[in-house]
Amino acid sequence: xxxxxxxxxxxxxxxxxxxxxxxxxxxxxxxxxxxxxxxxxxxxxxxxxxxxxxxxxxxxxxxxxxxxxxxxxxxxxxxxxxxxxxxxxxxxxxxxxxxxxxxxxxxxxxxxxxxxxxxxxxxxxxxxxxxxxxxxxxxxxxxxxxxxxxxxxxxxxxxxxxxxxxxxxxxxxxxxxxxxxxxxxxxxxxxxxxxxxxxxxxxxxxxxxxxxxxxxxxxxxxxxxxxxxxxxxxxxxxxxxxxxxxxxxxxxxxxxxxxxxxxxxxxxxxxxxxxxxxxxxxxxxxxxxxxxxxxxxxxxxxxxxxxxxxxxxxxxxxxxxxxxxxxxxxxxxxxxxxxxxxxxxxxxxxxxxxxxxxxxxxxxxxxxx
Amino acid sequence: xxxxxxxxxxxxxxxxxxxxxxxxxxxxxxxxxxxxxxxxxxxxxxxxxxxxxxxxxxxxxxxxxxxxxxxxxxxxxxxxxxxxxxxxxxxxxxxxxxxxxxxxxxxxxxxxxxxxxxxxxxxxxxxxxxxxxxxxxxxxxxxxxxxxxxxxxxxxxxxxxxxxxxxxxxxxxxxxxxxxxxxxxxxxxxxxxxxxxxxxxxxxxxxxxxxxxxxxxxxxxxxxxxxxxxxxxxxxxxxxxxxxxxxxxxxxxxxxxxxxxxxxxxxxxxxxxxxxx
Numbered sequence: 001x002x003x004x005x006x007x008x009x010x011x012x013x014x015x016x017x018x019x020x021x022x023x024x025x026x027x028x029x030x031x032x033x034x035x036x037x038x039x040x041x042x043x044x045x046x047x048x049x050x051x052x053x054x055x056x057x058x059x060x061x062x063x064x065x066x067x068x069x070x071x072x073x074x075x076x077x078x079x080x081x082x083x084x085x086x087x088x089x090x091x092x093x094x095x096x097x098x099x100x101x102x103x104x105x106x107x108x109x110x111x112x113x114x115x116x117x118x119x120x121x122x123x124x125x126x127x128x129x130x131x132x133x134x135x136x137x138x139x140x141x142x143x144x145x146x147x148x149x150x151x152x153x154x155x156x157x158x159x160x161x162x163x164x165x166x167x168x169x170x171x172x173x174x175x176x177x178x179x180x181x182x183x184x185x186x187x188x189x190x191x192x193x194x195x196x197x198x199x200x201x202x203x204x205x206x207x208x209x210x211x212x213x214x215x216x217x218x219x220x221x222x223x224x225x226x227x228x229x230x231x232x233x234x235x236x237x238x239x240x241x242x243x244x245x246x247x248x249x250x251x252x253x254x255x256x257x258x259x260x261x262x263x264x265x266x267x268x269x270x271x272x273x274x275x276x277x278x279x280x281x282x283x284x285x286x287x288x289x290x291x292x293x294x295x296x297x298x299x300x301x302x303x304x305x306x307x308x309x310x311x312x313x314x315x316x317x318x319x320x321x322x323x324x325x326x327x328x329x330x331x332x333x334x335x336x337x338x339x340x341x342x343x344x345x346x347x348x349x350x351x352x353x354x355x356x357x358x359x360x361x362x363x364x365x366x367x368x369x
Numbered sequence: 370x371x372x373x374x375x376x377x378x379x380x381x382x383x384x385x386x387x388x389x390x391x392x393x394x395x396x397x398x399x400x401x402x403x404x405x406x407x408x409x410x411x412x413x414x415x416x417x418x419x420x421x422x423x424x425x426x427x428x429x430x431x432x433x434x435x436x437x438x439x440x441x442x443x444x445x446x447x448x449x450x451x452x453x454x455x456x457x458x459x460x461x462x463x464x465x466x467x468x469x470x471x472x473x474x475x476x477x478x479x480x481x482x483x484x485x486x487x488x489x490x491x492x493x494x495x496x497x498x499x500x501x502x503x504x505x506x507x508x509x510x511x512x513x514x515x516x517x518x519x520x521x522x523x524x525x526x527x528x529x530x531x532x533x534x535x536x537x538x539x540x541x542x543x544x545x546x547x548x549x550x551x552x553x554x555x556x557x558x559x560x561x562x563x564x565x566x567x568x569x570x571x572x573x574x575x576x577x578x579x580x581x582x583x584x585x586x587x588x589x590x591x592x593x594x595x596x597x598x599x600x601x602x603x604x605x606x607x608x609x610x611x612x613x614x615x616x617x618x619x620x621x622x623x624x625x626x627x628x629x630x631x632x633x634x635x636x637x638x639x640x641x642x643x644x645x646x
Binding site: 052 | 537539540542543544545546547548549553557558561562
């Protein structure tokens with residue numbers, strides 16, 4: 001069992017509040033990813049869980065045990081650092097056995113556990129090397145091995161892939177996902193990369209400015225962001241945001257007039273909106289279709305197009321100067337400066353009120369962070 | 370006009386010449402001291418100074434008869450190693466806490482410690498002399514170990530702090546998560562990683578202690594007197610003692626010169642460690 005329960009957790013450094021009251025439940029076997037822009041407090045939150053920082057107020061429970069003030073080593077957690085933090089003067093075997101040695105485990109037991117972890121991570125042939133004789137990916141694996149041998153209740157990862165090159169990052173990401181299935185362990189993973197968050201997580205925690213914006217599965221965040229911040233943070237390329245005004249709103253739908261021209265009727269529950277209110281209209285690049293200029297009321301000018309093979313990303317400029325990104329087919333051949341029309345898929349569009357909160361779909365329970 | 374290649378070459382030659390001149394200027398007094406120690410007192414005093422002469426060992430024989438070299442040398446060894454050991458035992462924990470548990474005041478504490486080195490030692494000679502007298506520390510090796518430890522401590526803390534700063538904090542945090550106590554963190558992780566820098570600090574402290582003369586001359590008479598005091602006992606306002614003085618100085622410098630020569634690689638690496646980065 002490894003259920004982590006965090007209640008009203010706060011952390012300040014001198015006068016600056018870094019973590020402003022966090023409540024979070026992490027269930028056994030879950031792969032939870034903390035994601036957010038730099039400075040949002042995600043690493044601090046992880047370090048609070050690890051015990052490397054002192055909590056200012058609030059509690060952390062692991063199962064039924066209060067670990068808020070327990071020493072890091074006694075928490076039954078293991079951490080993998082961004083810089084790997086291997087002991088440079090020890091061999092790989094020593095690096096992996098250090099914790100067990102300190103705990104006073106017997107030699108045979110230590111060797112068995114190290115060999116077992118080395119086998120899982122394919123490190124067998126590297127056990128006698130020192131860290132400086134290893135590649136980045138191998139070092140990363142040793143760092144993971146060092147946590148595996150301890151059989152912790154929870155694994156903590158602090159941006160573990162950010163020092164690797166792009167190809168290796170994808171490979172290690174897959175290995176981590178596989179490891180999670182193999183070990184059936186609870187893992188908490190911090191990253192600023194929303195792609196890592198989406199691909200690895202059972203549950204994503206989006207943090208911003210020291211508080212939680214939204215908690216949910218990757219697809220929940222993608223399809224039902226609770227506010228403009230989450231909507232803009234999840235998904236690449238970013239969701240396009242356009243300013244507009246409410247023309248008419250009721251429980252069955254909302255009519256919005258965008259500042260750049262077109263007017264749309266959205267299947268959203270507008271009971272909280274009033275006519276004349278300023279709103280932000282959001283649509284993802286993959287939910288917009290590029291058409292001929294005269295086939296749509298939404299006319300834009302093509303800026304740069306990026307051909308990725310399977311897709312083409314078009315950067316376009318609306319008549320009032322607002323810019324957005326649109327995903328077109330791989331063989332789309334638009335020219336720079338060309339006039340085109342856009343047709344959004346209204347079923348997948350989002351609307352955010354003046355405070356940035358999402359306008360709910362009809363019948364959906366209103367969820368707010 | 371010189372080509373680019375020629376002017377580069379000229380530059381190299383000029384810089385090399387300059388370096389040799391500076392090196393010779395620094396080395397010359399030591400060279401002259403060693404040379405003089407093998408002259409007779411008459412040759413040593415000759416004008417113009419003699420570069421070629423018949424070498425003699427009479428000065429060394431004289432010193433061997435007049436004073437017990439090994440008594441002074443042993444004092445120097447005990448005091449240098451004793452104070453270096455005491456200094457490291459204080460400097461390592463101090464630097465550890467300053468490097469890894471930094472607060473707002475760490476930087477100013479470091480500067481304040483170093484600023485004590487700017488005070489002229491003679492300014493505190495009388496109070497220290499009186500304190501030593503009352504404590505019965507005059508002319509004891511313990512007394513010199515204490516005073517050397519205190520005067521070198523700021524530099525040692527500063528050096529060790531600089532080396533520790535280069536060690537990523539993550540490694541110590543990893544050890545903490547692995548269950549290491551603060552003492553295990555220092556002995557099993559920090560010291561092995563920082564051993565190069567620590568060795569440089571030890572070397573520098575040994576050299577500074579060995580060469581220190583002000584306090585040893587003022588606080589010792591004979592039983593705890595190190596080599597520096599022995600050298601001073603040979604300088605006299607009257608008579609011809611240049612050759613003997615050179616010989617005794619050579620004997621006093623020799624151990625540390627040889628020691629410095631053997632460890633020069635470590636010393637240079639250590640002293641330039643923080644500066645280059």
